[in-house]
Amino acid sequence: MKNIFFKKIISKNKILIFLVLFFALNNTKVLAASLSLELPKNVSIGEKFSVDLLIDPENQSINSIESSIIFPKEILKYNSFSIKQSSIPVWVEEPKEEFLGTIHFAGVIPGGLERLYDPMKGNNHAIPVLRFYFIAIKSGSANFEIKNSLVLKNDGKGSAVYVSENGSSINISGEQTENIQQVDSTPPEPFTVSIIDRSTFGRNPRLAVFSASDLDGAIEHYEVSVGNGTFSIANSPYPLPYKIMGYKLTVRAFDFSGNMREQQIDVPGEKSYGMGILVILFILLIAFIRYKFYVKVK
Amino acid sequence: MRLITKQLLFLGITILILGYYNFANALTITQTETVSVSAIVGSIPSLDGGGGGGGSYQSGVRFSGLAYPGATVTVIKRDGKTLSVTANQSAEFSILVPETNWQLFTLFAVDVYGRKSTLLNFPTVLYSGYITDISGIRFAPTINTDKLSVKKGDFITIEGSSLPNTRVYIDFEGKDNSTFSLISNPEGVYSVTMPINMTEGEYVLRSYYQGDSRTSKAVRVTVGSASILRTEVTNNIPGDCNFDQQVTLVDFSVLAYWYQKPNPPRCVDTNSDGIVNLVDFSILAFYWNG
Numbered sequence: 001m002k003n004i005f006f007k008k009i010i011s012k013n014k015i016l017i018f019l020v021l022f023f024a025l026n027n028t029k030v031l032a033a034s035l036s037l038e039l040p041k042n043v044s045i046g047e048k049f050s051v052d053l054l055i056d057p058e059n060q061s062i063n064s065i066e067s068s069i070i071f072p073k074e075i076l077k078y079n080s081f082s083i084k085q086s087s088i089p090v091w092v093e094e095p096k097e098e099f100l101g102t103i104h105f106a107g108v109i110p111g112g113l114e115r116l117y118d119p120m121k122g123n124n125h126a127i128p129v130l131r132f133y134f135i136a137i138k139s140g141s142a143n144f145e146i147k148n149s150l151v152l153k154n155d156g157k158g159s160a161v162y163v164s165e166n167g168s169s170i171n172i173s174g175e176q177t178e179n180i181q182q183v184d185s186t187p188p189e190p191f192t193v194s195i196i197d198r199s200t201f202g203r204n205p206r207l208a209v210f211s212a213s214d215l216d217g218a219i220e221h222y223e224v225s226v227g228n229g230t231f232s233i234a235n236s237p238y239p240l241p242y243k244i245m246g247y248k249l250t251v252r253a254f255d256f257s258g259n260m261r262e263q264q265i266d267v268p269g270e271k272s273y274g275m276g277i278l279v280i281l282f283i284l285l286i287a288f289i290r291y292k293f294y295v296k297v298k
Numbered sequence: 299m300r301l302i303t304k305q306l307l308f309l310g311i312t313i314l315i316l317g318y319y320n321f322a323n324a325l326t327i328t329q330t331e332t333v334s335v336s337a338i339v340g341s342i343p344s345l346d347g348g349g350g351g352g353g354s355y356q357s358g359v360r361f362s363g364l365a366y367p368g369a370t371v372t373v374i375k376r377d378g379k380t381l382s383v384t385a386n387q388s389a390e391f392s393i394l395v396p397e398t399n400w401q402l403f404t405l406f407a408v409d410v411y412g413r414k415s416t417l418l419n420f421p422t423v424l425y426s427g428y429i430t431d432i433s434g435i436r437f438a439p440t441i442n443t444d445k446l447s448v449k450k451g452d453f454i455t456i457e458g459s460s461l462p463n464t465r466v467y468i469d470f471e472g473k474d475n476s477t478f479s480l481i482s483n484p485e486g487v488y489s490v491t492m493p494i495n496m497t498e499g500e501y502v503l504r505s506y507y508q509g510d511s512r513t514s515k516a517v518r519v520t521v522g523s524a525s526i527l528r529t530e531v532t533n534n535i536p537g538d539c540n541f542d543q544q545v546t547l548v549d550f551s552v553l554a555y556w557y558q559k560p561n562p563p564r565c566v567d568t569n570s571d572g573i574v575n576l577v578d579f580s581i582l583a584f585y586w587n588g
Binding site: 061063064066084085086087089090092106108109110111112113114115116117118119120121127128150152153154155156157158196203204205207209236237239 | 399402406416418419423428431432502511550552554555557563569577579581582583586
């Protein structure tokens with residue numbers, strides 16, 4: 001009986017149901033966040049230019065952003081990025097050209113972000129996230145796209161926010177008349193390397209944590225050497241090898257111009273961990289001797 | 299004809315309801331700040347050298363508003379330098395930060411009992427010769443409980459700091475959801491001891507002021523078969539893998555080590571879904587209090 005009643009209502013009100021759904025879906029836009037790009041309209045071949053990624057959280061508090069920037073690799077070359085004007089203090093994945101034409105990043109903002117505070121432009125709520133630098137290598141129109149974005153609310157649950165991704169384009173024409181690019185010869189700022197001890201009952205190894213900054217942009221990569229060994233590319237946190245004796249750990253930070261800053265620390269040996277192993281070996285040895293003695297007496 | 303009239307009436311009511319819903323949503327994200335700007339002639343004096351050591355700044359930002367009586371309000375600059383001020387007995391504070399560059403400022407307040415507020419971030423644009431005046435800031439109340447786990451029928455004490463003589467709302471979010479309110483005393487302290495008769499399970503408690511989207515930090519409480527006091531050893535903060543009662547860069551680094559690795563330890567998998575991804579970092583960032 002009830003089903004017939006509802007069927008009648010549905011058949012008589014198809015248009016209304018459509019309109020209700022339309023308005024209901026439209027309503028979700030109130031709680032959207034938008035990612036957009038700010039870049040010059042025209043550049044010349046050989047010119048280095050910046051592209052700013054902005055986010056407008058629409059007054060809701062968000063604390064995590066993950067996204068990819070797609071650009072035509074045959075027209076543009078990715079140069080570097082800068083976090084000088086970034087609102088992301090903690091990077092889960094620093095911006096990196098994962099493969100040619102795609103830059104990926106992920107970061108978090110403890111406490112969250114709601115809007116930009118610009119006293120001269122009251123309606124400007126878009127917050128700078130990152131600045132990328134590109135070099136134009138061929139003439140044509142280049143489209144920048146924002147893809148696979150994930151923006152999470154600052155609600156303690158990691159709820160996702162609807163994101164609108166607004167790409168942009170740039171025209172490249174003619175050769176650059178004179179090369180006015182400044183050469184960066186300043187090394188990254190001095191930085192510290194900290195050690196996080198392994199947890200007593202957990203599965204975390206000892207970790208070396210480091211983060212350098214560069215006045216002219218950002219860090220391109222790090223290299224690590226353990227105990228005067230060869231340097232290899234590494235990321236922070238860096239899992240330290242288990243060693244009973246202490247050793248030197250050297251971390252090198254390179255900026256996008258190849259300038260380097262080195263930091264070295266003494267890492268103490270994991271004596272307590274080593275002692276534990278020695279105690280176990282000692283107990284096993286005693287047990288073995290007693291067993292042998294017991295067999296002999298018998 | 300009658301059907302069309304009915305449909306139009308239904309449509310009108312629907313639009314009104316959805317319009318109200320949109321409006322209500324807009325209200326729930328009410329901002330408590332009002333931003334204004336004022337010009338300063340000449341240099342801005344450095345408060346204590348914490349702003350960079352000099353007194354030659356041509357721009358700055360002033361943060362003012364309400365915290366808790368006697369609370370210490372701290373501003374963290376992007377370079378890690380900090381400036382602090384003590385709120386008066388009416389919970390009012392005002393702090394001038396000399397600075398030249400656009401940046402993200404982070405504010406937090408610590409009440410006289412050492413309880414910390416949630417972090418507030420202000421990405422701020424600065425103009426040479428001007429002070430950017432961000433006024434009307436209001437920190438959400440602080441909160442804590444005496445128990446980490448409450449036996450059903452047993453009592454729990456919930457307390458915190460707020461504005462003096464102000465109504466504070468406390469939300470229980472879990473298997474049963476409930477909200478109650480109480481008024482703080484003239485010293486800005488609220489406290490209630492109440493029996494717990496909710497369905498067994500995990501609950502998240504938050505306190506806030508009426509009409510404010512900001513809440514206190516979230517406190518986890520389990521309603522179960524035994525009561526356990528909240529001590530330093532037993533505190534239950536998601537992502538606090540070294541159990542130091544702080545969620546900081548150390549905990550972040552441990553999470554980062556397990557990022558997208560299989561079979562992570564329970565402590566780093568803050569939402570227990572078997573993988574450490576951006577959602578776990580979002581939860582960690584929410585509880586961040588270092």
